[in-house]
Amino acid sequence: MQNNGENADSEKFHNIERSNLIQLLKLSIKNFIDYALSLTSGLDEEESNLYQLFVVIEKVLSHGLKEKNSLFSNRSDFYNVIQAVSKDSLELDWTKDLFESVNNISYLKTHVGRGRAFLRLTAMQKKTHVLFTEIANNIDKVRMLYHPFALLLSEEAHMISGLLVGLNVIDCNLCLKERDLDNLPQVIQLSRYLKDGNYLESPSPPLSPQLDTHKQDYQNILEQKSYIEEINEKLRLDYSLTEKKSLMFQEDNEMLMKEVSSMKSRLEELTSERDCLRRKLDESEDAYQRKMQAEKQDIAIERETYETSRQGLNEMYLSAKEKLTATYTTIHELERDVEIERKIRSDLEKGMGLLEKELLDKEDTIVALRKQCADVKKLNLNMLYKVQESDKRLAEKDVFVERYGKQDNAVVFRNE
Secondary structure (H helix, E strand, O other): OHOOOHHHHHHHHHHHHHHHHHHHHHHHHHHHHHHHOOOOEOOOOOOOHHHHHHHHHHHHHHOOEEOOOOOOOOOHHHHHHHHHHHHOOOOOOHHHHHHHHHHHOOOOOOOOHHHHHHHHHHHOOHHHHHHHHHHOHHHHHHHHOOOOOOHHHOOHHHHHHHHHHHHHHEEEEOOOOOOOHHHOOOOHHHHHHHHHOOOOOOOOOOOOHHHHHHHHHHHHHHHHHHHHHHHHHHHHHHHHHHHHHHHHHHHHHHHHHHHHHHHHHHHHHHHHHHHHHHHHHHHHHHHHHHHOOOOHHHHHHHHHHHHOOOOOOOOHHHHHHHHHHHHHHHHHHHHHHHHHHHHHHHHHHHHHHHHHHHHHHHHHHHHHHHHHHHHHHOOOOHHHHHHHHHHHHHHHHHHHHHHHHHHHHHHHHHHH
């Protein structure tokens, strides 16, 4: 609970700080514009109202800055904020010349002095509101440099750039030479905002009609000048955009020229390569023609050889055909002979069958006769002669059978 109460008090305190700074900025801008409009010419030196305005702007930029731990100092400065916002910003591209000018001022030794010089240069160029607009639109770039309660991280940051737009009606020509910006006292003089009990209305002495007329003319001139400056600013932006496009076109043109030159060199290489290939092609065609002539001659010789060999092959074919016909004839004759031999063999087989049957019958007869011979051994000689004759015929038949058996074996072997 105690921590919550302390946080609420701290938030309330920071809100009051931010509100006070906004009010002081409004008052300092109002006093400075009222004072500048009362003059018959622009500001040629930094008077107290303008000085107080720069002090308040510096307070706004320094509100909530984190401490920077370093060897020489433990406090950060708003110049780092300006550098962080201006880095890689197209809208703040004009700050490059200002940074270069500030860095070239030899008598400025600190970042605070360089930051003050930068604020005065932006006021002379009427670009202060542009700087604060970029800070408000790019909070992520400066968030690491500020505490969360800083004025520039709050919603009032956009209000600051709107308040500073009114400074564009004032011409400032300030001299920064030999001015000790590193050690300027940063004191806000509140008494100038509390005169006559009303800090919103600045006292002004009664003006003569002639001075009032001159002031009105001067205001008209300033308005016209402001209008012309806005037109010039727009033209400058258009010119810068056109210049960037021109640079892009020049780069593209240079790239195209390089590509053209490379393409030309490549074309020359391709042309030389084409000529070389064409020469090689001509040489190849000549060699091919010579080879074709040689091939034609070889083909003609081969054709003659083929015709000659074909005639010989035809003769060989005719002779082979005749031999084949003779062979076929021989085969047919042999087949007829084989058929005849087969018939003869079949006849022989039939005869052999009959002979075998007859032999078996005769064997039976012989057996019977032998038995009868044994019984009738004592028969008459007449019967013996018949038996002997019968034996003789039987022997002849055996010889005949044996001879036909050999012929049959020869025929079988021949068929196999």
